[in-house]
Amino acid sequence: MKQSLTLIAGSRQTKQVLYEQLQQLLGDYVQIEIYSTDEGLPTQLTDDFFLFSSEVTRLEAHEACEINGKEMMVGKRTIHHRFIGQLLKIPVNSDVLIVNDDDTATIEVIESLYQLGIDHLRFIPYKKDQIYYENIDIAISPGETHLCPPSINKVIDIGVRLFDMATILKVVEYFCLGEKISSLISERYIRNIIDLQRELSFAEQNAKQMKQHIQNVVNTVDDGIIAINKQHRVTVFNRRLGALFHLPVNDAINRQLEEVIVQQDLIDFILNGNEESKFFTIYGVDLVIFRHQMETEDTIVATFKSIRQAFEVEKMAQRELKNKGFYAKYDFNDIVGDHPLLKETKQIAKKLALSEHPILIQGETGTGKELFAHSIHLHSMRKNGPFIAINCSALTENLLESELFGYEEGAFTGAQKGGKKGLFELADNGTIFLDEIGDISLTVQSHLLRVLQEKELRRIGGRKVIPINVRVIAATNKDIQQKSEEGSFRSDLFYRLNVLTLSVPPLRDRKTDIPLLVKHFITKSGKWVKVEENLPEQLQNHEWLGNIRELKSTIDYMLTICDGNKIEQKDIPYNRFQKNRKQEIVTSYPIPNNLLDMDEYKFILETIKQCNDNGKPASRQHISMVSEETGSFLSPQQVRRRLDYLESKGFITKGRGRSGTKITMIGVEYLHQLELHAT
Numbered sequence: 001m002k003q004s005l006t007l008i009a010g011s012r013q014t015k016q017v018l019y020e021q022l023q024q025l026l027g028d029y030v031q032i033e034i035y036s037t038d039e040g041l042p043t044q045l046t047d048d049f050f051l052f053s054s055e056v057t058r059l060e061a062h063e064a065c066e067i068n069g070k071e072m073m074v075g076k077r078t079i080h081h082r083f084i085g086q087l088l089k090i091p092v093n094s095d096v097l098i099v100n101d102d103d104t105a106t107i108e109v110i111e112s113l114y115q116l117g118i119d120h121l122r123f124i125p126y127k128k129d130q131i132y133y134e135n136i137d138i139a140i141s142p143g144e145t146h147l148c149p150p151s152i153n154k155v156i157d158i159g160v161r162l163f164d165m166a167t168i169l170k171v172v173e174y175f176c177l178g179e180k181i182s183s184l185i186s187e188r189y190i191r192n193i194i195d196l197q198r199e200l201s202f203a204e205q206n207a208k209q210m211k212q213h214i215q216n217v218v219n220t221v222d223d224g225i226i227a228i229n230k231q232h233r234v235t236v237f238n239r240r241l242g243a244l245f246h247l248p249v250n251d252a253i254n255r256q257l258e259e260v261i262v263q264q265d266l267i268d269f270i271l272n273g274n275e276e277s278k279f280f281t282i283y284g285v286d287l288v289i290f291r292h293q294m295e296t297e298d299t300i301v302a303t304f305k306s307i308r309q310a311f312e313v314e315k316m317a318q319r320e321l322k323n324k325g326f327y328a329k330y331d332f333n334d335i336v337g338d339h340p341l342l343k344e345t346k347q348i349a350k351k352l353a354l355s356e357h358p359i360l361i362q363g364e365t366g367t368g369k370e371l372f373a374h375s376i377h378l379h380s381m382r383k384n385g386p387f388i389a390i391n392c393s394a395l396t397e398n399l400l401e402s403e404l405f406g407y408e409e410g411a412f413t414g415a416q417k418g419g420k421k422g423l424f425e426l427a428d429n430g431t432i433f434l435d436e437i438g439d440i441s442l443t444v445q446s447h448l449l450r451v452l453q454e455k456e457l458r459r460i461g462g463r464k465v466i467p468i469n470v471r472v473i474a475a476t477n478k479d480i481q482q483k484s485e486e487g488s489f490r491s492d493l494f495y496r497l498n499v500l501t502l503s504v505p506p507l508r509d510r511k512t513d514i515p516l517l518v519k520h521f522i523t524k525s526g527k528w529v530k531v532e533e534n535l536p537e538q539l540q541n542h543e544w545l546g547n548i549r550e551l552k553s554t555i556d557y558m559l560t561i562c563d564g565n566k567i568e569q570k571d572i573p574y575n576r577f578q579k580n581r582k583q584e585i586v587t588s589y590p591i592p593n594n595l596l597d598m599d600e601y602k603f604i605l606e607t608i609k610q611c612n613d614n615g616k617p618a619s620r621q622h623i624s625m626v627s628e629e630t631g632s633f634l635s636p637q638q639v640r641r642r643l644d645y646l647e648s649k650g651f652i653t654k655g656r657g658r659s660g661t662k663i664t665m666i667g668v669e670y671l672h673q674l675e676l677h678a679t
């Protein structure tokens, strides 16, 4: 008859798993009975050998039942080998929460992990009822995963722990199974470990191959590449750098940075540099070195480029900026007019352009402030850098802030993956033009002030400080001095921006420029149209509260409605001129809040204007058909609804048959305004 052993575990699940282990190793020689304290025990138990799953279980079992055994033992438990591979894959130095159902058992798990050589992680024991652990993403639990706090992203269930080899051998010894059987059982136990060993050595081989692959890849790159870990040890070093430093690649890998590079300023830049790139001469070679901190891996990567290559990259970046529209489109020659007031303004602007200070351009709406900003940039030392213009009144507070300063991934709901560079970063080494600065909120004002003072910024939701080298040109048609006295514009920001001021005169103070401007706008329109003799004088009689923008819209309108090839007095939109112009032009038309509406209205007005210009009827069907070609289709029904709205605002007039729909003078102005906001 077989000798017998009783296993008492705490839970049903533990009982089952330990039973399977004992059965596999000893089942041929020993009869095994099983119980769990969770499920209840009989009042009395008698056997040769009692094996308990833990000390707690032993105490509970003795309280619940009378146990008569010749030998009793609490087994030592260890982690199932099957899970070790998974644990070895957790990145070195990660904080890992160990979750078990009581504190002693939690500490036991940590001990077992250390005993198995899992010593590359920082283990944090789980405490009951604590549901948030800062910066801990991974938890390990032996079958108690339901206790893991919800803040943990990755939970590794290492299953119920098994009895260790020493416990099994003690049982074997007790039952005097003989040497042959003992070694058979040990072999069974060890076989599992060997399987694991095999798996691990495969993994190691793969890792080695991968490392070699990465090394081969970095060796093919034309730039020098070096990566350094937290302890300043070199982890990546390619052939190109080997040639530069006269050092075989393998001699550099795993060495301290200071043993590989001797130039102290270079070491300082790589380890602590504030800038992203810097020039160095190394062994007579002129290089630009770019450094990048990989936050997630505590690694610094530096790439070395020859000046020629860097120059080409810079040229490519400039081309890219051009493609994005980040360049100045007008210079002083585009500012038409020879009135002494305008000439003087241009002279002052040219002088201001040469300094590096911020400039505040003041002037009524439509006087040409943006034109001046472009021209100043092209006349400055920064002319080869980007020029970025943004209309501050066109965006909501939050959108403006994220557009200007950028954000990190996850900074707010809807934030783009990988974060986004702000316009200040994109304008590095160039100029940013902040139009309608008088309209920015106090929050954006204080962010802007910090950037101007510190010459560095932090993206929204980010910690990294990014140095920036950007010149600011701001413009306003509001009296921001008065606003700062009233408290709606920060006076410290006002003084920062107002270092250099440029005032652009209104058109009514330089009316003699009107004939030149009329000619200029007609030429720019590409139309072969004559001007009635005394028309320019007629136009000089008007007040032009909307300044040159209003003049441009008027000429545009007249070119659209004129008969034949001549614009005449009768084409002047007199009824519009006679209205209370001040109110209408100074307070511009409301721009739709959503971009879709704005694009649609712009598209419809543009199409109508084109039809009018070409003498073709602008019908609903035609607009709908053209919309299909643009990729955002509007059905004739949808076009009708939008036309009704535009008519209600006075931007168009609807007519039947050949006369069709016509854009009005204020429609032309509104269209210009929409175009301005779209850029």
Ligand SMILES: Nc1ncnc2c1ncn2[C@@H]1O[C@H](COP(=O)(O)OP(=O)(O)OP(=O)(O)O)[C@@H](O)[C@H]1O
Residues within 6 Å of the ligand: 334, 335, 336, 337, 363, 364, 365, 366, 367, 368, 369, 370, 371, 372, 435, 436, 475, 476, 477, 520, 548, 549, 552
């Ligand atoms: N002197 C000029 N010569 C030619 N075109 C001009 C001149 N001044 C202004 N313009 C034209 O008039 C329109 C309005 O100019 P701009 O946008 O520069 O004015 P602004 O003062 O910035 O207006 P706002 O305050 O409304 O932003 C533009 O189409 C611009 O090209």
